[in-house]
Amino acid sequence: MIIQNEFSLSGSDGKLIIGDITFDDKNPNTPILLFIHGFKGFKDWGAHNLVARYFAANGYRYIKFNLSHSGVSTDQPKDVTDLETFASNTVSKELFDVNAVLDYIEKAYGKETEVNMIGHSRGGGLAIIEAANDLRIQKLITWSAISSFDSLWKKEQEAGWKSTGKIYVVNARTKEQMPLNVTLLEDFEEHAETLNIIDAAKRVNIPWLIVQGDDDVNVPFENAQTLADANPNSRLIKIEGANHVYGASHPYEHETLPPLLFKVCEKVLTFLGE
Template identity: 45%
Template sequence: MIKKENYNIPGVKGRGMLMDITYDDSIRNAPLVIFVHGFKGFKDWGTHNMVADYFARSGFRYLKFNFSHNGTTADKPIDFADLIAFSENTFSMELEELNDVLDFVCNGSSMPRVTGVYLIGHSMGGGISILQTAGDSRVKKLVSMASLASFTNLWTKAAEEQWKLSGIMYMPNSRTGQDMPLKVSILDDLRDNPAKLDILEKATHINQPWLIVHGDADPTVPVAQAKQLKKANKQAELLIIKGADHTFGASHPYAKDSLPKDLLEFCDLSIAFFKK
């Protein structure tokens, strides 16, 4: 029987992080996969629950969570209801919170204790996952999904100058129609922590098995960034899904009762990699 357990653990500045774990109750000691969402993402976006169910039926426990400053709230987990929190987010905060999630599961807090996990990071979450994996032996394998090779690829260089002058930049969300604010503190974070937040440099230090998956029709993060990651770590495996976009065919909301073809291929590739 497939079950789901829900948690709310503290993140940065005391803000909660909603979390859920999907698993097959009949499988003992199933390995744990942690999914790390990307920019303007959240744990219940689109197909994420269907993917969790698919992994659970394939013999894994599947954990996904919301970063505390992703703009959603406990009362409105699928809406960007707190744009003030969103504006104050930084990469260092997300890296700290991913470590908190690992502490939670590896210390046996309110769930079966594990000694190691598998990570899947999408887009910006892929970058955060690369940083975490490079310095954390608890991560046994990594799958980066349409990952950034640099956090500065989220915006244009030209936008930075005006951003620094005004102290805030607005990024449009085409799905919701919202202008998503980002304070200059996220730029300050990159300036103040260049070594800690250098994705390509950290990629060179990953010794764990690493699968890089990208679509060659990704309009958001070009496939060239996946090739940069592969160049930085020769031991990593690069798989390019022909015709796949940034979300591998998924959307929010998602009304179909089966996974998109490209996302199903991604799931099967990841499951096979984790089971090797």
């Protein structure tokens, strides 16, 4: 039977990381697949729980979590509503959280457990940096990954951002204006070397599968090509006709995975089994 258990940890600035582990109780000692969500994303977005069940049914312990500054609160787990916390997020805080979850996995399952990592969009950028620096990760998979963290805002916004202390991004679904504090920009500038995704991509020396749709308006296909060019040992798979979320949406009311996302999961499963 497929079971999902929740866990919580202390994340960046003492904010809570809420996560869940989906597994088949018939196979207790299975390898781990850790998923990192993207910007404005969260662990229960769209079809993420169906993806978790797919991998659990195919022999993996699937772990996903909300980054501590995702803006998703415990009392409203299906949306970004804590805009104050969302605004105060930085990439360094997210990397702190990813490390905290890896530490938790190591404590809970032991050093010998195989840990593989999937990152989507901005989470893909985090996963690349983590995989370049952390020996605990065996295989890396990125879905629609960004190739630079500053692609999330426009260069011409930066001067105004520094003078007012805030910019706003629109939640495409709710049309809500979501604030981002200038600390995000300051953190990126201060840690430019550490947070350089392309530099990290060159240093990834584990098997790496790059998945990208060719109909992605959020992160154009060229980003995937740039990442693949930075690391000749990586493998790039183009998903024809796929958008940024491979046909998923939020809320996702269907019982089965969107066809393109199912295709992605199949490709990942093959890659993990090699």
